[in-house]
Amino acid sequence: MAELWELSARALRDAVASGDVSCREVADAHLGRIELLDGQVRAFVTLTTDEALAQADRWDQARAKGEALPPLAGVPIALKDNFCTRDIRTTCSSKILGNWRPPYDATVTTLVRESGALMVGKTNMDEFAMGSSTENSGLFVTANPWDLNRVPGGSSGGSAAAVAARMAPLSLGSDTGGSIRQPASLCGTVGVKPTYGRVSRYGLVAYASSLDQIGPFARTVEDAALLLNVISKHDPLDSTSAPLATPDYTTSLTGDIRGLRVGVPKEYFAEGIHDDVRAAVEAALEVFRQLGAIVEETTTPHVEYALASYYIIAPAEASSNLARYDGVRYGVRDFRADDVLSMYELTRDEGFGPEVKERIMLGTYALSAGYYDAYYEKALRVRTLVKQDLDRCWERFDVLLTPTSPEVAFRIGEKTNDPLAMKLSDICTIPINMAGTCAASVPCGFSNGLPIGLQIIGRPFEEATMLRAAHAYEQATNWHQRTADL
Amino acid sequence: MAMAVETKIQAVVGMEVHAELLTESKMFCGCGTQFGAPPNTQCCPVCLGLPGSLPVPNHRAVDHVLRTALALNCTINRNSIFHRKNYFYPDLPKAYQISQYDIPIGSDGYLDVHVNGEIKRVRIKRVHLEEDTGKLLHAEPGTTFVDYNRSGVPLMEIVTEPDIHSADEAREYLIALRRILVYIGASDGRMEQGSLRCEPNISVRPVGTDELNAKSELKNLNSFRVVHLGIQYETARQSLGMQRQRGEDYGATATIPGPPPMKVDLGDLGLTQETRRWDDANLKTVSMRTKEYAHDYRYFPEPDLVPVFFDEAWIERARQCLPELPEARLNRYVDQIGLPEADAAVLVDECEVADYFDAATAAYSGDAKKIANWVQGDWMRLFNAGSRNWAALKVQPEQLAQLVQLVDEGKITGKIAKDLFETMWETGKAPAELVKEQGIEVVGSEDQLNPIIDQVFGRSDKLVADILEKGQHGKINALVGQVMGATKGKADPALVQQLIRKRLGLD
Numbered sequence: 001m002a003e004l005w006e007l008s009a010r011a012l013r014d015a016v017a018s019g020d021v022s023c024r025e026v027a028d029a030h031l032g033r034i035e036l037l038d039g040q041v042r043a044f045v046t047l048t049t050d051e052a053l054a055q056a057d058r059w060d061q062a063r064a065k066g067e068a069l070p071p072l073a074g075v076p077i078a079l080k081d082n083f084c085t086r087d088i089r090t091t092c093s094s095k096i097l098g099n100w101r102p103p104y105d106a107t108v109t110t111l112v113r114e115s116g117a118l119m120v121g122k123t124n125m126d127e128f129a130m131g132s133s134t135e136n137s138g139l140f141v142t143a144n145p146w147d148l149n150r151v152p153g154g155s156s157g158g159s160a161a162a163v164a165a166r167m168a169p170l171s172l173g174s175d176t177g178g179s180i181r182q183p184a185s186l187c188g189t190v191g192v193k194p195t196y197g198r199v200s201r202y203g204l205v206a207y208a209s210s211l212d213q214i215g216p217f218a219r220t221v222e223d224a225a226l227l228l229n230v231i232s233k234h235d236p237l238d239s240t241s242a243p244l245a246t247p248d249y250t251t252s253l254t255g256d257i258r259g260l261r262v263g264v265p266k267e268y269f270a271e272g273i274h275d276d277v278r279a280a281v282e283a284a285l286e287v288f289r290q291l292g293a294i295v296e297e298t299t300t301p302h303v304e305y306a307l308a309s310y311y312i313i314a315p316a317e318a319s320s321n322l323a324r325y326d327g328v329r330y331g332v333r334d335f336r337a338d339d340v341l342s343m344y345e346l347t348r349d350e351g352f353g354p355e356v357k358e359r360i361m362l363g364t365y366a367l368s369a370g371y372y373d374a375y376y377e378k379a380l381r382v383r384t385l386v387k388q389d390l391d392r393c394w395e396r397f398d399v400l401l402t403p404t405s406p407e408v409a410f411r412i413g414e415k416t417n418d419p420l421a422m423k424l425s426d427i428c429t430i431p432i433n434m435a436g437t438c439a440a441s442v443p444c445g446f447s448n449g450l451p452i453g454l455q456i457i458g459r460p461f462e463e464a465t466m467l468r469a470a471h472a473y474e475q476a477t478n479w480h481q482r483t484a485d486l
Numbered sequence: 487m488a489m490a491v492e493t494k495i496q497a498v499v500g501m502e503v504h505a506e507l508l509t510e511s512k513m514f515c516g517c518g519t520q521f522g523a524p525p526n527t528q529c530c531p532v533c534l535g536l537p538g539s540l541p542v543p544n545h546r547a548v549d550h551v552l553r554t555a556l557a558l559n560c561t562i563n564r565n566s567i568f569h570r571k572n573y574f575y576p577d578l579p580k581a582y583q584i585s586q587y588d589i590p591i592g593s594d595g596y597l598d599v600h601v602n603g604e605i606k607r608v609r610i611k612r613v614h615l616e617e618d619t620g621k622l623l624h625a626e627p628g629t630t631f632v633d634y635n636r637s638g639v640p641l642m643e644i645v646t647e648p649d650i651h652s653a654d655e656a657r658e659y660l661i662a663l664r665r666i667l668v669y670i671g672a673s674d675g676r677m678e679q680g681s682l683r684c685e686p687n688i689s690v691r692p693v694g695t696d697e698l699n700a701k702s703e704l705k706n707l708n709s710f711r712v713v714h715l716g717i718q719y720e721t722a723r724q725s726l727g728m729q730r731q732r733g734e735d736y737g738a739t740a741t742i743p744g745p746p747p748m749k750v751d752l753g754d755l756g757l758t759q760e761t762r763r764w765d766d767a768n769l770k771t772v773s774m775r776t777k778e779y780a781h782d783y784r785y786f787p788e789p790d791l792v793p794v795f796f797d798e799a800w801i802e803r804a805r806q807c808l809p810e811l812p813e814a815r816l817n818r819y820v821d822q823i824g825l826p827e828a829d830a831a832v833l834v835d836e837c838e839v840a841d842y843f844d845a846a847t848a849a850y851s852g853d854a855k856k857i858a859n860w861v862q863g864d865w866m867r868l869f870n871a872g873s874r875n876w877a878a879l880k881v882q883p884e885q886l887a888q889l890v891q892l893v894d895e896g897k898i899t900g901k902i903a904k905d906l907f908e909t910m911w912e913t914g915k916a917p918a919e920l921v922k923e924q925g926i927e928v929v930g931s932e933d934q935l936n937p938i939i940d941q942v943f944g945r946s947d948k949l950v951a952d953i954l955e956k957g958q959h960g961k962i963n964a965l966v967g968q969v970m971g972a973t974k975g976k977a978d979p980a981l982v983q984q985l986i987r988k989r990l991g992l993d
Contacts, residue, residue: 323582
């Protein structure tokens with residue numbers, strides 16, 4: 001008899017809907033597991049136990065009255081701590097926000113509440129989403145459930161770890177340069193970055209406005225699709241939200257990818273990819289062939305410039321987005337200051353961690369008079385070239401396959417003194433944010449017990465095809481059935 | 487007063503005007519824009535810049551700017567984009583202002599302005615859209631309060647080329663610009679309330695050159711009068727400064743006739759790019775140079791907003807919606823109605839007054855000049871006395887037309903019409919009704935008057951003798967007066983005069 005926390009979101013949802021189990025039981029099981037494990041994993045910044053139980057009771061009562069239940073009723077979910085949650089502490093894992101409680105919910109938070117999912121807590125992250133290991137959290141470091149001495153990836157490390165440790169079947173993260181996909185890869189879960197504009201950013205604390213997107217973590221593609229259904233809605237409060245109807249992503253999970261045209265951009269397989277990762281991804285390509293897909297090598301020549309231009313564009317936007325943290329209206333303030341300027345300086349000096357400061361300085365520099373053309377504007381032009389490379393691919397292919405991360409989970413502390421090495425973790429994921437299209441990571445193997453991820457890139461707004469490919473591969477393999485030993 | 491013609495130095499002025507736009511809600515959120523609400527009660531996550539908030543543009547505000555740009559003969563930039571202007575200040579919640587930079591909604595326009603009888607074309611460099619900041623209230627030393635009610639209110643910025651060369655030109659420009667803004671309903675243009683703000687940029691140069699020297703920007707000017715004084719002063723100050731700097735004599739002096747007369751502070755003649763404010767107590771400009779940081783705003787395109795695309799249909803609709811603009815209206819009054827330009831200018835100055843005039847003339851079949859006289863005369867006098875309260879105005883334009891019609895038809899005298907008008911003003915009753923009520927219809931026919939004249943002649947033998955035998959024709963007025971008295975003023979004095987003269991055998 002499986003434990004409730006072993007079940008997929010789909011199975012839990014069905015069990016609740018049919019009355020086999022109550023929301024309360026589901027909540028208790030997961031909250032119990034969190035209590036048992038989170039001391040070691042440290043995925044959560046804030047637990048919202050009362051909230052989860054209250055919602056559980058609410059939906060149990062609704063069911064008892066015979067009311068129809070919303071699509072995720074009774075399914076526990078964790079939210080990355082850069083999602084605004086009304087009256088619930090939201091930190092972005094930064095000291096500068098202190099104990100700030102937003103007076104409003106992010107649109108996605110509202111959608112999650114309305115879906116019936118039970119919010120169990122807010123998860124740890126790299127501070128303001130800047131990082132690839134969650135070691136930049138201003139609060140504490142999260143551990144990878146597969147090896148507690150290793151990082152879960154970042155910046156959505158807490159959300160990835162929570163799902164990998166089965167403390168919740170679903171979680172949400174944000175992805176600006178790979179911050180959902182890379183931790184998904186390192187933690188052996190499914191992670192999806194939707195097309196830019198597919199999911200509302202209203203209430204997502206901004207890091208880089210033209211790159212940020214919210215997306216799901218889950219242990220199966222089907223679960224991810226269920227959550228994607230809930231969050232993919234046009235939002236009039238977000239001017240960059242695409243005015244598109246939401247398909248039912250679960251209907252595309254047919255298992256059939258015969259004739260699917262799969263491109264493999266060779267630049268993603270250059271040196272620097274770990275041997276086991278390369279081997280696992282190539283084996284995955286073989287599975288696609290066996291499933292009837294047409295797999296062919298292709299090229300995206302400008303991808304080598306994507307990382308460098310990302311590290312101009314993202315910090316530039318971040319330097320502007322983070323300027324509002326000044327001690328005036330919310331968060332912490334250094335009250336020793338005598339004048340406004342000192343207040344700004346002291347507050348920001350104490351409140352921000354070193355990585356955040358570095359990126360703010362870099363971004364400010366790239367935008368400043370005399371440098372704007374050479375850096376920021378140039379980076380925007382490179383971005384267009386990167387996007388055009390992918391646009392050309394879409395003429396011939398339905399999806400592209402690459403590794404998600406060049407390596408598996410590294411030790412905590414291993415790269416903190418080598419920021420450049422740290423940033424190379426995102427070399428396979430960044431181009432997708434730059435182009436604005438969608439991509440998912442699914443487990444495709446192991447290296448010494450550490451998960452390896454396969455990245456499946458889809459055409460803009462064609463998450464359905466991307467998920468179909470991901471699901472077909474998943475069902476033809478067993479990787480998703482292997483779980484961390486906690 | 488323009489600068490004295492003898493000086494060989496010229497003011498070079500560009501005007502920067504900010505106008506708060508008339509919209510129900512703010513530029514990027516649904517908060518209200520009404521003036522005077524208790525502090526921080528018209529705010530939301532967006533205009534407070536809370537983490538995670540995002541802007542959504544106010545369509546009406548965009549439309550106001552589009553129509554203003556069209557009214558100012560600008561080229562409309564079809565794909566206009568917003569930019570972030572980044573700087574730190576407590577009244578700026580996001581630490582950036584969403585504004586426009588290199589692709590404003592309108593550019594390269596012009597406004598023709600009447601100055602001292604001539605027409606001067608002022609080129610408009612750009613018209614763009616942005617959001618306002620909050621307001622700081624300095625209380626006891628060391629304490630400042632911030633009110634974010636104003637944060638996010640839509641603001642339009644209009645910048646000219648440095649085409650203006652005197653305080654008079656600047657003032658006329660401001661007046662004409664403000665008039666257009668009020669005409670098209672984009673702003674209510676109240677400098678005292680802050681819904682219209684003006685910052686002149688002033689430098690000087692020797693006449694005949696096209697130098698553009700370091701300019702000072704005047705801020706915190708809260709009336710047209712102060713703008714005028716500020717420009718006069720600053721021009722004189724910089725002229726003296728340039729004289730000293732270059733060792734040349736340009737004929738500049740420290741005395742400014744004004745009025746009021748002003749004197750340049752000779753200890754403050756430095757020429758540098760700076761911000762200055764007007765000191766009304768001492769009638770001079772003062773540098774605001776504090777610890778001035780290089781203003782690098784690090785403009786970049788606003789990633790949270792998509793470009794505003796103006797298609798042909800939208801532009802055409804906006805053009806159709808433009809009311810008849812002041813210049814065109816003035817020309818129509820002069821050319822078609824035959825009003826003297828000065829009179830037309832008075833009517834056209836306020837859109838609602840001209841609307842009233844148009845409505846009255848539409849209901850009137852006679853010479854519109856008569857209506858114009860009424861509007862500029864008794865109507866304006868009473869309107870001003872009643873604090874220009876449109877809401878309290880009872881006399882409908884059609885009723886004014888009726889009144890003038892009655893005079894035309896000889897049914898009432900001009901003098902009686904004036905009295906009647908005052909009653910109309912107070913009661914809102916139609917003139918025909920009042921005439922009936924008061925029974926003041928002119929006693930106008932010969933048949934009605936002759937008996938009365940008989941009576942008056944009957945008792946005025948001596949007067950008649952004086953007139954006829956001694957030639958004292960001035961005393962005819964006394965006879966007229968008696969007839970008028972007998973009719974209680976209801977007779978037409980001209981007719982009475984005519985009949986009496988006839989009776990006397992004089993005509």
